[in-house]
Amino acid sequence: MSVEIPTLSPFIxxxxxxxxxxxxxxxxxTATDIQxxxxxVWSTMYDEEKRSYLEEYNRIILQSQPNFVDDFGRVKRPxxxxxxxxxxxPYGSSENLxxxxxxxxxxDKRPYEExxxxxxxxxxxxxxxxxxxSKKEQGCRNPSKRPPKSYSLFLKAKYxxxxKSAEVKSDSEVTKIIKEIWKKTSKEDRQPYIQEARRLSNEWYKECTNCDHLNLPSIPQGPSHLQSSFDMMNFEVSQPSAPMDLTVGMTDLTLSSWTSQYPSSSQP
Structure with a gap:
């Protein structure tokens, strides 16, 4: 029979x-009565009375399990x-401390410095x-914030x-109108926004190209590698010219299951 070892805590x-x-x-x-x-006693103690145990717990954790990697897989500064x-x-603000x-x-500082x-x-x-x-860490502090695409820049510029010009009452209506304007805008008129999006993409990629936690693609170095990164992040999804047959490549068993759940509209 194995004995469960209690997890270390201030109470322990x-x-x-x-x-x-x-x-x-x-x-x-008995041991049970003592426990x-x-x-x-612990439940009735004030925070001030518990503080020494909490500080000792933090000291033990710091010495036994130093954590040098953040949630994104980056090595933190010591x-x-x-x-x-x-x-x-743990008590008190950083400013007061x-x-x-x-x-x-x-x-007094010696134990902490050691x-x-x-x-x-x-x-x-x-x-x-x-x-x-420091520049790299500041540039990648929010890796989820990707550079805006050309349409996003157009939306911001025209909002x-x-x-002011249209009689609209909600943000969704404004966005809908701008979307229609964008569709009718020629490629030549779109160029300023495309070029600006390309510039922002290039800057973002240069700052984050060494951040392994972003899982960026490996792009060959050369005069066109930044253009390639821009193309990958600013592509437009094209609609298929003909309906796609989603059953292509299915086995007989999978196809039977698919057709039973999603019968064709042409079937009687």
Whole structure:
């Protein structure tokens, strides 16, 4: 029979620090009674009384499981002494903690600075090729925000004009009118918006081409590689000239299932 090991938490640290003294004080209590008593005491404690256990928990987690990679798979910049201090103090705003940090003596800061050195050493061992690039990190902070396409630029440029000139009452009506104008706009008149979209796409691609978490396609370097990236992000979906036969390539079993769910309109 396997014994389940409790997950480390501030409450577990509190129990470890208090269980023995409680058992010595009340020797007739069973282990179950002691555990129930500790749960009641913990639930009635103020946040200030729990703080030391929470800070100790954060310190243990920081030392045992340093996390150097964010949700996008990017290697994060290693922490300095202040960030270690802030992480160990869950109460209070960053502004107040920064003020306290500036007023602390060198001796008071020493434990956090030493911890930062330890974590930074581990960071270098795990990611020896890491180099912090502030411009790159700022440029890729929101990787989901792709550059606008030519129609989006046209919509933005014409929105206020259409809103003032046409008697419309909603955003959807304005968008509908601009969409019709775009359809009737010649290729020559579309060129300024196409060129601007191309320029923004080129800038975006140059900033994010080394961001592995974006899964960008590998494009050969050359005078036309930025044009290729633009074409991939600014394509227009063309409608098929004839109805598509979705059953092509289906096995007999799959085809039978398909036709039973979606019978042809020509069938009686």
């Amino acid at each position: 640290l509190f129990c470890s620090a208090t269980r023995k003294s409680l058992a010595d004080r009340y020797p007739t209590l 129930k008593h500790l749960e009641v 922490r300095n002494g202040f960030l270690v201090y802030r992480n160990a103090k 920064a003020k306290i940090w500036r007023e602390m003596t060198v001796e 911890e930062a050195k330890r974590v930074n050493k581990l960071h270098k061992e795990l990611h020896p090729n890491y180099k912090w690039n 206020n004009e259409v809103m």
